[in-house]
Structure formats: structure tokens, C-alpha cells
Amino acid sequence: DAGVTQSPTHLIKTRGQHVTLRCSPISGHKSVSWYQQVLGQGPQFIFQYYEKEERGRGNFPDRFSARQFPNYSSELNVNALLLGDSALYLCASSLDTETYYGYTFGSGTRLTVV
Amino acid sequence: GDSVTQMEGPVTLSEEAFLTINCTYTATGYPSLFWYVQYPGEGLQLLLKATKADDKGSNKGFEATYRKETTSFHLEKGSVQVSDSAVYFCALNRGGATNKLIFGTGTLLAVQP
Numbered sequence: 468d469a470g471v472t473q474s475p476t477h478l479i480k481t482r483g484q485h486v487t488l489r490c491s492p493i494s495g496h497k498s499v500s501w502y503q504q505v506l507g508q509g510p511q512f513i514f515q516y517y518e519k520e521e522r523g524r525g526n527f528p529d530r531f532s533a534r535q536f537p538n539y540s541s542e543l544n545v546n547a548l549l550l551g552d553s554a555l556y557l558c559a560s561s562l563d564t565e566t567y568y569g570y571t572f573g574s575g576t577r578l579t580v581v
Numbered sequence: 582g583d584s585v586t587q588m589e590g591p592v593t594l595s596e597e598a599f600l601t602i603n604c605t606y607t608a609t610g611y612p613s614l615f616w617y618v619q620y621p622g623e624g625l626q627l628l629l630k631a632t633k634a635d636d637k638g639s640n641k642g643f644e645a646t647y648r649k650e651t652t653s654f655h656l657e658k659g660s661v662q663v664s665d666s667a668v669y670f671c672a673l674n675r676g677g678a679t680n681k682l683i684f685g686t687g688t689l690l691a692v693q694p
Contacts, residue, residue: 471624500681509585509670509684510625523681557624559682569615570682572625 469493471560471573479579480548488543488576492560498522499541500570501533502557510557516541517563548580583608587671587685594661594692602656602688604645604671612673614638614647614654615682619668628656628669666692 472491480486492499498517502510512525516535530546539560545552555577559570588603606612613632617625629638634649643658654671671685 498680502682507687509672509686510682512681512683515680525681559625569627569630571627572617574624 471558471571473556473558473573473576475576476574477577477579479581481581482548482550484548485544485546486548486578488545488556488558488578489540490543490558490560490573491540492558493571496560496562496571497539498561498563499535499539500559500561501541501543502559502572503527504555504557504575506554513543545578550580553578553580583612583673583675583683585671585673585683585685587669587688590668590687590689592688592690594690596663596692596694597660598692600656600658600661600665600690602669602671602690604654604656604685606652606654606671606673608652608673608675608683610675610677611649612675614645615672615674616643616645616654616656617670617672617684619670619687621667625670661690661692663692663694666690 474489500515501513504510514533515523519535533543535541555575557575558573561570584607615630616628618628629640631638631647637646645656668687670687672682
């Protein structure tokens with residue numbers, strides 16, 4: 468079985484630009500979450516989606532948005548990029564939203580804003 | 582609010598040494614607790630988990646016990662290998678309306694041959 472796949476793996480953007488990151492969950496997983504990991508820190512929660520509905524949003528500005536498609540894949544969009552948005556963006560999938568399910572993470576998209 | 586505190590790194594050990602990485606948490610209710618490992622240039626891998634008090638999670642020689650009385654979930658391994666060198670993250674998930682993982686800052690483990 469394929470794991471959680473994210474694309475692209477690396478990305479360089481200029482301040483003010485827009486970026487779209489993509490995630491395909493493990494087959495059968497209906498929940499997708501996005502996390503931002505700044506260098507040297509633990510991941511911070513951005514969004515969770517379940518069955519195409521937003522279930523949770525972290526403390527991020529409205530420049531960040533996401534959606535989940537009928538096949539459970541997901542996109543994270545960031546508008547008006549700032550230098551501080553440079554980070555590793557991780558997607559995690561889970562069977563359900565129950566806490567006892569561990570989340571499986573993808574390898575991430577490394578975004579560099581210059 | 583909910584939070585996770587991990588011991589500062591880096592932790593440097595010789596091969597076959599005993600490992601302890603401390604983790605304490607603050608949360609209302611009964612969160613599930615996790616340890617994730619991140620190898621250089623990679624995403625996070627679930628190492629082990631515990632969903633209720635006194636549960637012991639274990640995997641690949643690593644163990645952690647959910648201690649509600651001390652709000653702790655310390656990671657231990659009896660004999661580390663060079664291949665265990667990575668960053669280890671303790672995390673909790675309290676569930677509820679916003680079902681999210683809350684991570685500690687991570688502890689870098691470096692094992693020397």
C-alpha cells in the first residue's frame with residue numbers, strides 16, 4: 468500500500484506569490500490534516516478535514532486555506548507568501564477522527580520563500 | 582491550553598547505552614499520547630502510542646508508559662543503536678471538536694558508535 472504522498476517535495480516561491488500543496492492519503496483514510504513545521508520546532512496544526520468538511524483550524528491567518536476532494540485527497544493553499552511561511556508542510560492521514568488512531572504522515576513539502 | 586514539554590536536546594549517547602527522553606503534558610480530560618520519530622530529511626513516523634492511563638506503548642525496543650498521576654509519557658530504550666539517531670517528538674491528542682496533535686519541540690538524539 469502506498470503511504471501518504473505529497474507533492475511537490477520542494478518548492479521555492481517569491482514573497483507575495485501564491486502556492487498550492489497537494490496530499491493523497493492512504494487508501495481508505497478519510498481524514499486529512501495539515502501541519503507546518505518550522506526548522507527546529509515541532510509541527511503546528513493548520514487544518515483538519517474529514518469527509519470533505521473542515522473539522523478544525525489552527526491559529527493561522529486567513530491567507531491559509533484548504534479543501535478536501537471526493538477521493539479524500541487534499542490541497543493546502545497559501546496566498547500572499549511571507550518569508551515566515553518558509554517551512555516543511557506535512558500532511559497526515561487517519562482512518563477516522565478518533566484520537567486512538569495514529570496519524571500517518573507524508574514526507575512533506577519543503578517550501579522556501581525568498 | 583494543552584501543551585507538551587520535552588527535555589532539551591541534543592542527547593548524545595554511545596551505542597548500547599540506555600535512553601530516556603522525558604515528556605510531560607498539560608491537558609484536560611484524557612488525551613491519547615504519542616511518540617513520533619523524524620529521520621533527517623523525512624516526515625514523521627509514528628513510533629508508539631497509548632490511549633489511556635497505565636497503558637504501555639512499545640515498538641522496535643522503545644517503550645513509554647502513560648502516567649496520569651505525573652502527566653508524563655517518557656520514552657525509553659534499553660540499548661540504542663546508531664540507526665536510532667533522529668529527532669523524537671512527543672505529542673498528545675485530546676480529541677473533541679478540534680481533533681489535532683499537539684507536539685513538543687522535539688529532542689535530537691545522536692548515537693555514536
